[in-house]
Amino acid sequence: MKVLAAMSGGVDSAVAAARAVEAGHDVVGVHLALSRMPGTLRTGSRGCCTIEDASDAWRACERLGIPFYTWDFSERFAEDVVEDFVAEYAAGRTPNPCMRCNERIKFAALLERALELGFDAVCTGHYAAVRPGPDGGLELHRAADDAKDQSYVLGVLTADQLAHCLFPLADTPSKELVRAEAAERGLSVAAKPDSHDICFIPDGDTRGWLAERIDLTPGPIVDADGHAVGEHAGAQAFTVGQRKGLAIGRPAPDGRPRFVLEVRPKENTVVVGGRELLDVDRISGIRPTWAGAALPEARTGEWFDCALQFRAHGEIVDARARQLEDEAGGPRWEIEPARALRGVAPGQTAVLYRGTRVLGQATIDTARNARLAAGSDA
Structure with missing residues (x-):
């Protein structure tokens, strides 16, 4: 060959x-x-x-x-x-x-x-x-x-x-x-350390690198209820689950740390809240692909059992998923982990497994927190 x-x-x-x-x-x-x-x-x-x-x-x-x-x-x-x-x-x-x-x-x-x-x-x-x-x-x-x-x-x-x-x-x-x-085998790279981090960011400073390429402007940091609690230097430099770099002057009412819950670039707003508001119980994935043959349930829209991983070398959790149609008639995945997950952010990749087999992947479009969802529906 x-x-x-x-x-x-x-x-x-x-x-x-x-x-x-x-x-x-x-x-x-x-x-x-x-x-x-x-x-x-x-x-x-x-x-x-x-x-x-x-x-x-x-x-x-x-x-x-x-x-x-x-x-x-x-x-x-x-x-x-x-x-x-x-x-x-x-x-x-x-x-x-x-x-x-x-x-x-x-x-x-x-x-x-x-x-x-x-x-x-x-x-x-x-x-x-x-x-x-x-x-x-x-x-x-x-x-x-x-x-x-x-x-x-x-x-x-x-x-x-x-x-x-x-x-x-x-x-x-x-x-x-x-x-x-x-x-x-006499290969000179035998003891060469592993590569890591993002290869095209010279010093590992992702925020500084992005600041040179994205128009970052100051804007409000708000809590889950929409109340202003601080100001940021550019919403796009933040990611869901981030704790450091918020520079919020006043503490939360309960005295506990705040985390980034959502980034709204169109409004130039960063939403923050307690750790428990990072818990995600449902994920929507767009542009899914199958690594090999698709499961029969992909054609019927039925739920199928699987395991979910949403970051490299991250935890693997039991889940169930199904393939539905999006508004344009294309496929999308709906994924429900067996337990709440933290640190799930839009843009990350959800990879589904069954045993050792990789079923496929989708780009995370939305990640729902049950408490926030209940509040928005009230």
């Missing part, structure tokens, strides 16, 4: 490529240049798109004896990931740029070009598994290492994309074994 190995410059992608070579595939390595100004990206080990990472990817391919190329995807990355990130915050939502990168860059733009060039599959160092389902179709499953499992950020993959994905690290019990294998 002709395989294109996506080489981030990290240990996971290097070992994944090595295993693909060892399995007898015809492997070509490619590193994605996601910025035309790499100096603006993180340096050292914190990012995954720097000049140092490109050099590490090249050295890994040299060691494996496979061709290496760098592809410039900076324009598409800027449009589909960075600009989307800014637009979502400007609309008062909390996006996950890694989800967008996987969806629109690594498994859309990259895979499309790979197939055009005659490759059969794209190989990455993600910790997830593609397995045949009972109907013979392919399914996405959690990896063997729960601590490193990345099936959540791959929940955007469709059945057609799964057919061209290769995840050689799926059954590896731990990251330590991957590092040990890299050392045995």
Whole structure:
């Protein structure tokens, strides 16, 4: 099989490529240049798109004896990931740029070009598994290492994309074994620290970075009843569940901390309240996709049992869900967790599971708090 190995410059992608070579595939390595100004990206080990990472990817391919190329995807990355990130915050939502990168860059733009060039599959160092389902179709499953499992950020993959994905690290019990294998293979990235944070924000200061790209203007901070309790420097810089940075002068009547309950960018208003008002008992998800075959209930609108995860490496809770039609006639998901959840924000991704299988994902549009809903209906 002709395989294109996506080489981030990290240990996971290097070992994944090595295993693909060892399995007898015809492997070509490619590193994605996601910025035309790499100096603006993180340096050292914190990012995954720097000049140092490109050099590490090249050295890994040299060691494996496979061709290496760098592809410039900076324009598409800027449009589909960075600009989307800014637009979502400007609309008062909390996006996950890694989800967008996987969806629109690594498994859309990259895979499309790979197939055009005659490759059969794209190989990455993600910790997830593609397995045949009972109907013979392919399914996405959690990896063997729960601590490193990345099936959540791959929940955007469709059945057609799964057919061209290769995840050689799926059954590896731990990251330590991957590092040990890299050392045995003589790969220089064996001890390289993991990348983390948002690669296109140089210093990790998301609020400061957004302030340069969004017109932030002062506005009111109000409580759940609409009473003004303070002032903010820009509503779009806040996210649901946030506690720090509110700078409210007077304490709450009960003396307890306040948290961001809602961001209203059109009104330039931030709504705050007690922790209990963050409890969410119903979620509406838009633009849902199925990772493999859709469940039969998707056609009937019946409830189906599942498990819900709404942030990478976050908690997993039992839930039930159903697929309905939105106002435009497209699909949407209604999800009810078995217990109230906190920190759920519009813009996040809700990924549904059944056992180890990833059913699919949707972008959270609304998250209802029963107490606030009861108050608005009164």
